[in-house]
Amino acid sequence: MTANAVFIHHPGAARYQFNVDHPFHPHRLTLTLDLLEAVGALGTEDRMVPEPADESLLSLIHREDYIEAVKQLSSVKPDPEWVLQAERYGLRSEDTPFFPGMHEAAMAVVSGSVYAADQVMSGKALHAYHMAGGLHHAFPDRGSGFCVYNDAAIAISHIREHYGARVLYIDTDVHHGDGVQWTFYNDPEVCTYSIHETGKFLFPGTGYVYERGNELGRGATVNVPVEPYTEDDSWLESFQTSIEKVTAAFKPDIIVSQHGCDAHAYDPLSHTHCSMRIYQAMPAIIHRLAHQHTGGRWMAVGGGGYDVWRVVPRAWALVWLEMTGHPLSARLAVEGANEALPESWLSHWSSLSPDELPACWLDDTSNWPAMPRRTEIEEKNRQTTLLAIQEH
Numbered sequence: 001m002t003a004n005a006v007f008i009h010h011p012g013a014a015r016y017q018f019n020v021d022h023p024f025h026p027h028r029l030t031l032t033l034d035l036l037e038a039v040g041a042l043g044t045e046d047r048m049v050p051e052p053a054d055e056s057l058l059s060l061i062h063r064e065d066y067i068e069a070v071k072q073l074s075s076v077k078p079d080p081e082w083v084l085q086a087e088r089y090g091l092r093s094e095d096t097p098f099f100p101g102m103h104e105a106a107m108a109v110v111s112g113s114v115y116a117a118d119q120v121m122s123g124k125a126l127h128a129y130h131m132a133g134g135l136h137h138a139f140p141d142r143g144s145g146f147c148v149y150n151d152a153a154i155a156i157s158h159i160r161e162h163y164g165a166r167v168l169y170i171d172t173d174v175h176h177g178d179g180v181q182w183t184f185y186n187d188p189e190v191c192t193y194s195i196h197e198t199g200k201f202l203f204p205g206t207g208y209v210y211e212r213g214n215e216l217g218r219g220a221t222v223n224v225p226v227e228p229y230t231e232d233d234s235w236l237e238s239f240q241t242s243i244e245k246v247t248a249a250f251k252p253d254i255i256v257s258q259h260g261c262d263a264h265a266y267d268p269l270s271h272t273h274c275s276m277r278i279y280q281a282m283p284a285i286i287h288r289l290a291h292q293h294t295g296g297r298w299m300a301v302g303g304g305g306y307d308v309w310r311v312v313p314r315a316w317a318l319v320w321l322e323m324t325g326h327p328l329s330a331r332l333a334v335e336g337a338n339e340a341l342p343e344s345w346l347s348h349w350s351s352l353s354p355d356e357l358p359a360c361w362l363d364d365t366s367n368w369p370a371m372p373r374r375t376e377i378e379e380k381n382r383q384t385t386l387l388a389i390q391e392h
């Protein structure tokens with residue numbers, strides 16, 4: 001039996017939490033699951049629990065000593081010798097501090113992404129969605145930017161090893177997808193594409209247009225760094241122009257997309273000024289490209305997104321609505337359309353949310369302040385996008 005789309009959720013991924021005050025909060029998953037259930041788009045029985053991934057898959061990407069460090073630092077009382085080592089493995093920073101159960105929680109995330117890849121590549125499902133995935137900043141030898149194991153890179157590497165497929169990785173997080181990019185920088189069979197706020201002002205400080213890949217992989221890395229205060233129209237123009245061209249030129253067998261939703265104006269960690277419209281539009285573009293170029297093979301993962309209440313649930317629910325061809329998705333795609341969020345979801349969560357929850361799926365941006373230098377920003381983004389794809 002071939003399912004059109006599968007939703008993958010490992011309960012253990014909820015334990016991926018650095019500390020109570022950390023912006024990377026498992027509430028993101030709970031609120032989104034609940035929203036999807038409230039609109040009748042996902043029942044508890046529709047969630048597939050992934051089989052645990054073989055630990056040897058970590059070695060596709062990560063160095064043995066790093067894996068050992070993660071395991072050691074996962075214990076409730078790590079050996080002081082390992083605690084001394086934590087810093088050089090990137091696990092003692094404010095962003096990515098080690099925590100008890102870290103290895104198991106990060107493995108739960110890896111399991112979901114590898115399972116998604118297998119579902120799609122084996123033909124059991126055409127599309128797969130794993131919201132807890134997308135930890136794109138982890139490096140072979142160190143954790144970084146809230147990411148311990150790079151589940152996306154591991155899943156891609158697994159696809160390469162096991163199925164020999166050409167992979168297009170599309171990263172729409174506001175932060176550059178550095179860990180995935182550098183992993184496949186020399187590889188002509190994996191194209192990594194990232195649209196993000198320019199590294200001039202934002203972590204991780206890379207993702208410039210001139211990072212195009214190396215050796216045989218030259219041309220198989222594409223970066224579209226946009227300006228701070230970029231708004232919907234300009235972001236979408238840059239995204240659509242570049243990803244259409246890159247996909248057509250690269251001819252992938254599968255698309256792996258990362259759906260960090262931190263380019264939203266409400267997000268506390270970035271300076272772009274987009275609304276929910278881009279999170280309705282980008283999955284639709286990716287979905288269409290998959291049917292045009294990869295026979296429909298598409299797996300999607302989550303990623304960043306730090307306005308846990310107002311932004312992430314809507315943005316990540318929209319990916320699944322698009323993937324499953326839910327009627328709500330088609331209705332919201334019409335220009336100027338909008339619809340109320342389910343009353344049950346709003347009433348359940350509004351008392352807990354620190355900010356007033358949005359009433360509708362899309363944002364009413366008519367009363368948002370206009371960004372200064374809009375024309376200048378749009379023109380700069382246009383030039384950057386042309387430069388990014390000039391060799392494609």
Ligand SMILES: [Zn+2]
Pocket residue numbers: 173174175260262303304305
């Ligand atoms: Zn991010």
